[in-house]
Amino acid sequence: MKVKDPVCGMVIESATAAAHGTYGGQTVYFCSVACQASYDKTHRRSA
Numbered sequence: 001m002k003v004k005d006p007v008c009g010m011v012i013e014s015a016t017a018a019a020h021g022t023y024g025g026q027t028v029y030f031c032s033v034a035c036q037a038s039y040d041k042t043h044r045r046s047a
C-alpha cells in the first residue's frame with residue numbers, strides 16, 4: 001500500500017516504511033525515524 005509520509009510528503013510503501021506508529025487510532029508511516037521523531041513532537045502516539 002502506498003502511503004504518504006506526513007512530515008516530508010514523500011510517498012512510500014507501507015510494507016517497507018522505515019518507521020510507523022499509531023496516532024489517534026490510525027497507523028502513520030514514515031520514510032525515516034527522523035521524520036517520526038519530528039512527528040512525535042506535535043502528535044501523541046497511542047498504543
Ligand SMILES: [Zn+2]
Nearest residue numbers: 005008031035
Ligand atoms: Zn519523511
